[in-house]
Amino acid sequence: MKLLARTGFWLLVIVIAFFALFPFYYAIISSFRTGSALFSVAYWPETFDLSNYFAVFERQPFGRNILNSIIVSGSVVVLSLALGITAAYAFGRIAFRGRSLMLMTILAVSMFPQVAVLAGMFELIRSFGLYNTLPGLILANLMLTLPFTIWVLTTFMRELPKEIEEAAFVDGATPWIVVRRVFLPLMAPAAVTTGLLAFIVSWNEFLFALTFTLTNERRTVPPAIALMSGSTAYELPWGTIMAGSVIVTIPIIVLVLVFQRKIVAGLTAGAVKG
Amino acid sequence: MIMSSAVAQAGVSAQHQARGRSSSLTRSRVRAAWLFIAPSLIVVTLIAGWPLARTIWFSFTDASLNDLSDYKFIGLENYLANYDGEWFGILIEPDWWHSVWNTLWFTVVSVSLETVLGIVVALILNAAFPGRGLMRAVILIPWAIPTIVSAKMWSWMLHDQFGVINDLLLRLGLIAAPVTWTANADTALWAAVMVDVWKHTSFMALLILAALQMLPQDIYEAAKVDGVSPVRVFFRVTLPLIKPALLVAVIFRSLDALRVFDLIYVLTSNSKDTASMSVYARQQLVDFQEVGLGSAASTLIFLIIALVVVITLAAGRVRLGEDPR
Amino acid sequence: MADVVLKNVQKSFGRVKIIHGVDLDIRDGEFVVFVGPSGCGKSTLLRLIAGLEDITAGELFIDGERVNDLVPAKRGIAMVFQSYALYPHMNVYDNMAFGLELAKSSKAQIDAKVREAARMLQIDNLLDRKPRQLSGGQRQRVAIGRAIVRDPKVFLFDEPLSNLDAALRVQTRIEIAKLHSDTRATMIYVTHDQVEAMTLADRIVVLNGGRIEQVGTPLDLYHRPANLFVAGFIGSPxxxxxxxxxxxxxxxxxxxxxxxxxxxxxxxxxxxxxxxxxxxxxxxxxxxxxxxxxxxxxxxxxxxxxxxxxxxxxxxxxxxxxxxxxxxxxxxxxxxxxxxxxxxxxxxxxxxxxxxxxxxxxxxxxxxxxxxxxxxx
Structure with missing residues (x-):
């Protein structure tokens, strides 16, 4: 009985792991196959052909797309954290009138459907002359990351002991010094967590990137992959697409493996504690 | 909402300052609070509040994407209008209602599946076994992979001629002929559900796991001593205790699923039959350049989701309104 | 060195009144202990004096100056917290130097003061350590050191010993008494422990429900309790x-x-x-x-x-x-x-x-x- 339960348990673990990993595994082995080899199904890696990996950089400015994604996501993370930490201090530790209403508004914004702001955002970005530019995308992506950054950092900020802040006030610190000299170092782990989440959100963003860019050179990775096309409209270059997918997924997987604990902490802080 | 409360607040703090010219700690902190949230408030208003307001405004106009400055106010005509006894507008548009139905169906089915599977995965991860940390990272991977990439990977796996899934099912004898998963409206939404479940079950599982790990261990020991069966313990003890966290997770996921765009856009190639609300709105807005009509659809989506959010927040109000310590 | 005068000081949180008009005259160099059951308002009263809470009504004078509207740092006070409240990311030296640095003291001045205080408290060998590398007693010394370097007119202690074990509590109590006799600074000390109150205080203030029940020397309160509450509260059994x-x-x-x-x-x-x-x-x-x-x-x-x-x-x-x-x-x-x-x-x-x-x-x-x-x- 006990053995049966144990076997069943491990079987379940294996099934889940298989289900989670197989698509990525299959993308990898597909990315190493070219030409007509792709038109037969293979379950095991049999060839190791890197031509898809060269093709993905030759047929479109994929290197440029990756760089764009890094610039956009990096800037979004820095801006969100810079704005978010000061705001989180105010929301998390100071009682002022209208605080919970505003905090709830911000939470509500983080649940906005992106498409609801699409028309207005399009107009805004055009009027700033930012259409088809990276700053335009950075601005748009802040709408996705800033509210939840504030929200998650606020929940972390609330956990810090009150007396440390009071000791700093007795020592003569202004609120700004408290944030910069006392809380910023203490918030570093939380900021890493939140920054990672913001990075992933921004790295994966598609709708804005698709709508607010026009040329291949300005696209970030998701629209670049979505819009990859082959020689004819009916034949998608699956091998190249899989190669591109593998390239952009590997850094994310590394991040997840390294920062697994922090990411989980951030996800649950935003939801459960909130 | 943000702007009006900010204005009201500025008034209140101005009064505060007028009362005492010297600065006590509370007053200087409150002043700092406004200073600290001002940049975020301005940015959020600029990139969320203002665009939303403009979208709603456009929904009452005949604006076109070619030239957004040239439009006229046409009232509710984008929503519903009557010309010579014939009705027009999005509210009687079958394609719109079809996309609403698609979205609701997709949301209900995928979130239900994710909840049930999420509980199973969470229970497994809650057990102590070697490699648990690795397993947690493994299930996070689908969540972290960009939706576009997942959609492409699955499109390839679901390919009607060369896809591994058809091949597998044929070999196992579960189907007689290859299925055109993504091109057929009947199966395309199921395919979307499958990918969504693959991607988001881990999110659900991790939230549930966090709740499970906060449960006091002694109840389980007591139940064990009393000889209660594990199944009974799960339904009578565990489930009621994690219900609040479960609800939060379900609501988060539902809000996410209601605005689904990337997955369906890529997986089902922008087809009318499988369009979600967001896909429909963007199609009107960008592909057909009908900013007025697209904005009307966007506004309706916003209202639908806002309704869900308001209900959620009203339910969770007490906890959110806690004073800082 | 300063006296602390409270005139009809009141504090409300929303509609709940926590302190109902306290009048108190603390003399220069005096060691006064606020004691009372939990929820009596003793900590709130201390925080009002520190400036960490706003005074709802009444007046507070430190060294003759009305300080109602001054921020804590401008009141000439230093405070030792129950949880020590050390900055976790700074080492012992920086913890003690932080306030002086904010006050724009010169590097040499800071160094001299920090080292002197550290010597006095026998923590000069710990200056490079982070708080988490210290024992509870050592942390409490650092917290006291941080207060000393500020050269405050008034020391405030908020239940500083309650996180220490019994042996350490007695030892630290003696050191605080010694600190008082060395510096002759005015000290206000909050505790729920009547032994601390009896042994440390020049005068004890017994609080109950936000009101002063009695003010007097320890033996005064013991031998001549003014009312049933004080009689029941002071003395064990x-x-x-x-x-x-x-x-x-x-x-x-x-x-x-x-x-x-x-x-x-x-x-x-x-x-x-x-x-x-x-x-x-x-x-x-x-x-x-x-x-x-x-x-x-x-x-x-x-x-x-x-x-x-x-x-x-x-x-x-x-x-x-x-x-x-x-x-x-x-x-x-x-x-x-x-x-x-x-x-x-x-x-x-x-x-x-x-x-x-x-x-x-x-x-x-x-x-x-x-x-x-x-x-x-």
Missing amino acids: QMNLIACEVAGVGPDEVLVSLPSGGTLSVPVAPETLQPGEAVTLGVRPDHVRVSPQGSLTGRVELVEELGENHLLYVDMGQGRRLTIREPGDARHEAGSTIALEIDRTSCHLFKASGEALPSRAGSPRPAPSSPDLTRVA
Whole structure:
């Protein structure tokens, strides 16, 4: 009985792991196959052909797309954290009138459907002359990351002991010094967590990137992959697409493996504690 | 909402300052609070509040994407209008209602599946076994992979001629002929559900796991001593205790699923039959350049989701309104 | 060096009033302890003085200056927190230097002050450590050091010893007393522990429900509690409180009839007391003696041996219980019946309102066995 339960348990673990990993595994082995080899199904890696990996950089400015994604996501993370930490201090530790209403508004914004702001955002970005530019995308992506950054950092900020802040006030610190000299170092782990989440959100963003860019050179990775096309409209270059997918997924997987604990902490802080 | 409360607040703090010219700690902190949230408030208003307001405004106009400055106010005509006894507008548009139905169906089915599977995965991860940390990272991977990439990977796996899934099912004898998963409206939404479940079950599982790990261990020991069966313990003890966290997770996921765009856009190639609300709105807005009509659809989506959010927040109000310590 | 004056200081949180008009005059160089049960407002009062909370009404003066609207740093105070509140990311040196650095002191000045304080507290070998590498006692020293370098006019302590274990608590208590005698700075100290209050204070302020019950020297409060609350709060074990009735009134004494029969003449001024009125007789466990001549009898319920003295819990009938402290080992066993004698000159008498009647017994003699508070606590 006990053995049966144990076997069943491990079987379940294996099934889940298989289900989670197989698509990525299959993308990898597909990315190493070219030409007509792709038109037969293979379950095991049999060839190791890197031509898809060269093709993905030759047929479109994929290197440029990756760089764009890094610039956009990096800037979004820095801006969100810079704005978010000061705001989180105010929301998390100071009682002022209208605080919970505003905090709830911000939470509500983080649940906005992106498409609801699409028309207005399009107009805004055009009027700033930012259409088809990276700053335009950075601005748009802040709408996705800033509210939840504030929200998650606020929940972390609330956990810090009150007396440390009071000791700093007795020592003569202004609120700004408290944030910069006392809380910023203490918030570093939380900021890493939140920054990672913001990075992933921004790295994966598609709708804005698709709508607010026009040329291949300005696209970030998701629209670049979505819009990859082959020689004819009916034949998608699956091998190249899989190669591109593998390239952009590997850094994310590394991040997840390294920062697994922090990411989980951030996800649950935003939801459960909130 | 943000702007009006900010204005009201500025008034209140101005009064505060007028009362005492010297600065006590509370007053200087409150002043700092406004200073600290001002940049975020301005940015959020600029990139969320203002665009939303403009979208709603456009929904009452005949604006076109070619030239957004040239439009006229046409009232509710984008929503519903009557010309010579014939009705027009999005509210009687079958394609719109079809996309609403698609979205609701997709949301209900995928979130239900994710909840049930999420509980199973969470229970497994809650057990102590070697490699648990690795397993947690493994299930996070689908969540972290960009939706576009997942959609492409699955499109390839679901390919009607060369896809591994058809091949597998044929070999196992579960189907007689290859299925055109993504091109057929009947199966395309199921395919979307499958990918969504693959991607988001881990999110659900991790939230549930966090709740499970906060449960006091002694109840389980007591139940064990009393000889209660594990199944009974799960339904009578565990489930009621994690219900609040479960609800939060379900609501988060539902809000996410209601605005689904990337997955369906890529997986089902922008087809009318499988369009979600967001896909429909963007199609009107960008592909057909009908900013007025697209904005009307966007506004309706916003209202639908806002309704869900308001209900959620009203339910969770007490906890959110806690004073800082 | 400064005095601290509170004039009708009040504090409300929303509609809840926490401090109901406190008047207090703390003299320059005095060590004052706020004591009271949890929720009595003692910590709030300290935080009002520190400037961490806003004063709702009333006035606060430090060194003659009205400081109601000054931020904590401008009040010339330093505070030691219960949880130490050290900055976790700074080492000991930086923890102590932070305030001076913010005050724009010169590097040399900071260095001199920090090192001097560290030497004084014997933490000069720990200056490079982070707080998490320190023991509780060491952390508390750093917290005190951080207060010392500020050269404050007034030191504020918020239950600084309650996170330490018993042995360390006594040791740190002695050091705080020494710090006071060395610096002669004004110190205000909050605690719920009456041993700390009795041993450290020049004067104790007993608070209850946001009001001052009594202010006085430790022995004042012990020997002349102003009311039932103070009588019950100060002293351990608690004073025995016996509900009685006035049997007769003399010019300098009141005759009360005890519930178990018999009467007792208590040397207090009767004021307006009339025979038949309900009063409460208070007598400390040290002032009841086992004596064959005693007019009261009771059955020993429980004996607690403490070594140099022992406690007897005596059932006097009808559920009334008397606590007695006698020196040495107990000579009585649980279950035995004993005769008791009350030292009437050490008795207290409280009116129905709770107020004490002024004693006419002259200056109080030292208690038969001076209470060893440290032990009992």
